[in-house]
Amino acid sequence: MSPMNLRQRFYLVEVLTGLGLTAAHFFRNMGRHTARAFGRKGASGAVTIQYPEERRAYSPRLRSLHRLVRRDDGSPRCVACMMCETVCPAHCIYIVADEHPNPEIEKVPRRFDIDLGKCVFCGYCVEACPEDAIRMDTGILEFSSYSRGGMIYSKEMLLSLEPADASGRPRSPIPLPADRRG
Amino acid sequence: MLIDLGIAFGRVAFVMLFVLNVAALLGWVERKQSAIMQDRIGANRASIFGITALGLFHPLADTLKMLSKEDFRPARADRLLFELAPAVSVFFALVAFASIPFGDTLQVAGRVVPLQAVTLNVGVLYVFAMLSLGVYGVMMAGWSSANNFALLGGQRAAALMISAEIAIGASIMGVVMIHGSLNLMDIVRGQGHLFWGWLPAWGIITQPLAFILFVTAGIAATKRIPFDTPEGESEIIGYFVEYSGMKFGMFLMTDMVETIVLAGLSTSLFLGGWQIPYLVADGFKFPWGAGIALAPWLVALLQIGAFVGKVGVVIFFLMLVRWTLPRFRYDQAMRLGWLGLFPLAIANIVLTGLVLAAWGAR
Secondary structure, three states, rough: OOOOOOHHHHHHHHHHHHHHHHHHHHHHHHHHHHHHOOOOOOOOOOOOOOOOOOOOOOOOOOOOOHHHHHHEOOOOOOOOHHHHHHHHHOOOOEEEEEEEOOOOOOOOEEEEEOOOOOOOOHHHHHHHHOOEEEEEOOOOOOOOOOOHHHHHEOHHHOOOOOOOOOOOOOOOOOOOOOOHHO | HHHHHHHHHHHHHHHHHHHHHHHHHHHHHHHHHHHOOOOOOOOOOOOOOEEOOOHHHHHHHHHHHHHHHOOOOOOOOOHHHHHHHHHHHEEEEEEEHHHOOOOEEEEEEOOOEEOOOOOOOOHHHHHHHHHHHHHHHHHHHHHOOOOOOHHHHHHHHHHHHHHHHHHHHHHHHHHHHHOOOOOOHHHHHOOOOOOOEEEEEEHHHHHHHHHHHHHHHHHHOOOOOOOOOOOOOOOOOOOOOOOOHHHHHHHHHHHHHHHHHOOOHHHHHHHHOOOOOEEEEEEEEEOOEEEOOOOOOHOOOOOOOHHHHHHHHHHHHHHHHOOOOOOOOOHHOOOOOOHHHHHHHHHHHHHHHHHHHHOOOO
């Protein structure tokens, strides 16, 4: 950094320049807020997005909360091949396999738990799945729980989720873990 | 007797309620003004029955939060001083406003009542004495917390206060010399004088350099950004690091009240206090000869309004400074106080003396 010249070291001019800049922003934004308060259309006085009410459109390749894809009869498309459980770097998927009543389908998961407290959202499970049975396209990002156990999402919760709409807005409500219900 | 008591009570109550309410409001002003300066909206979520009122309930929510928080005291803290420090800090900030006049005299029940809480012949000295005593609360907090960072903060506050206080004292000497009085009421009355019949003799016109020095040193005395080295939340957190709950809130309140006192003092010394140009005791008297006669109570009301308005403008400016400039490093703040403001203030005194001698005013 070059040493300050005399005008900068005197400080007052520089301070007043800075104050002028922030004051200009204040009065410009204040004018815009006032104009809007009186019902005039115009530029907004703020550049921020009021988050829970307003949202940016999410990118279609966003990796959000997982869902299990359903067959036409509502049963999971998953065949419990354990590919995702094997590839998962965080070891957050737990599957218990069961025989499927249909002899053409080999297996079905009896349990399919994802511990979202451990999940690193790498998306490897989606890539590894040979049946396209797990996807991360729900658009849901705000899941939370008061306990670690509450972060474990079961097969039923994951099966009930819908993919996000075209603008990336989630279509299913955020699933509430057991310790936040009631 | 009873009427005298009532009048005295009214004067004190007005000042106390004014300071306390504006201090509570400043939390909102600070949030909203900084937000609008930075192209944001600002806190707007606190609501009562769905009414958010532009976030006006946030100070209330803050207070409730602080009152309901755990009141923690470190095991090795000095109990008496630790409990006393926030009270000392906020007490001296609150009483400092007492001698600042908010209007001229008013006739009530046959008595001439000066519109200020306490009429003091040494009003200026009183305000500074109270502001300087306020730093004892900060030092007590720093020492009694049994925390090295708090101690460092308290020490920095004391050093900053000394360097700022001297610059403040020296910078207002020019104003005192012009008016020949330490009584704030006299100083404000003197500023009603008109040069050449049209230019009001406000302090900012007669003492422009002193105004800049006073405001700069005054911001340092309130320990707010850019002179918040005692706090320095990114380096030492500061003298109130061990405080929680409403005791912490009292330190925050001290900051706000000191800002109001500084604004009131700058208004009284440099911006004509309750003076409105060309407004005299019985109405407006313009330099071109025209005039509007007004009732005395209306004049008093206009004067109070002018004082409050000017204080508001100064507070806006102080907030603007607070949200624009970055913090001075500790040595930079010291250097500015001792090598910048103080010599300039002394030069201002000499210059004022020379001008007064040449003018032959006194």
